[in-house]
Amino acid sequence: MTSGQPLPQDRQQSLTIAQVAERTGLTHDTLRYYEKAGLIERVGRTTGNQRRYQAADLAWLEFLLRLRETGMSIADMQRFAGLRARGDETVADRLSMLREHRAELAERIRALRRNAAALDDKIDHYERLLDERQPGTDGPT
Amino acid sequence: MTSGQPLPQDRQQSLTIAQVAERTGLTHDTLRYYEKAGLIERVGRTTGNQRRYQAADLAWLEFLLRLRETGMSIADMQRFAGLRARGDETVADRLSMLREHRAELAERIRALRRNAAALDDKIDHYERLLDERQPGTDGPT
DNA sequence: GTAGAACCTGGAGTGTGCTCCAGGTCAAGC
DNA sequence: GCTTGACCTGGAGCACACTCCAGGTTCTAC
Known part of the structure; x- marks a missing residue:
């Protein structure tokens, strides 16, 4: 049941902001704040401009949370995310x-x-x- | 060298705010803020209204810093200090x-x-x- | 096709824990 | 007795990490 056949349409396991909020314990507002702050690269959107998070987005968020829980500041996470974005x-x-x-x-x-x-x-x-x-x-x- | 004879006058080892700041790593402002906030009982003063900290004040401060370093909020420290003041x-x-x-x-x-x-x-x-x-x-x- | 929930944006507001400031007083050395 | 640095007070300001708001759009279920 992990990757048998593609799910209907191609929204695979893309998640709404509410679902990500529930999984991470962050609020909608914090998720949007992190994106605005550049901690997360711009999340994909539906044609109606609503966010749809992919598994990779979630994994990155969970890593960020680990950094946060171990006391890293937003500023340092921004630096890290900036480096990551450069490849x-x-x-x-x-x-x-x-x-x-x-x-x-x-x-x-x-x-x-x-x-x-x-x-x-x-x-x-x-x-x-x-x-x-x-x-x-x-x-x- | 722990409590031989009394030191000259009776200012024993009373410390100025600058000396306490240096020993604790807090700033003058933070020390005054803690006193204003009720974390420290009102420190003794000279006739000219300048603070003179006694050994007991310093010990209490060091305990407070331990609470702070272990993540206790100011509000909780206020509660604790309030209980302590009641005896x-x-x-x-x-x-x-x-x-x-x-x-x-x-x-x-x-x-x-x-x-x-x-x-x-x-x-x-x-x-x-x-x-x-x-x-x-x-x-x- | 419509009601209601979920979502969007930019920007203002909040709580915590200090930190700084203005304007004045005090203390120690010369 | 005067200078200079340390100290005093009340209150304003700040950095951080969110959190909330208004006003509008989209999605989902019926």
């Missing part, structure tokens, strides 16, 4: 952007883990405080 | 706020690690692409 000659540049982003992410994760450990200490501290003030309410024997 | 009776509430924040943080770290792994795959992909286009430029032998 294969920019592969090295894109790779170095990704490597740099990956390194920053590693550092951020390390910092979060340090802070998590400190939070754990603080939580322990509050637990002891609470035990002193209300001893024995933590369950019987 | 010991709010320890249980503060504890549960911290536990919730800690759990969210754990989830965020997990998500970041998943995304980091996906980024690594993408990086591998780009590295292979680059090798195909420019074989043998990765060093001799």
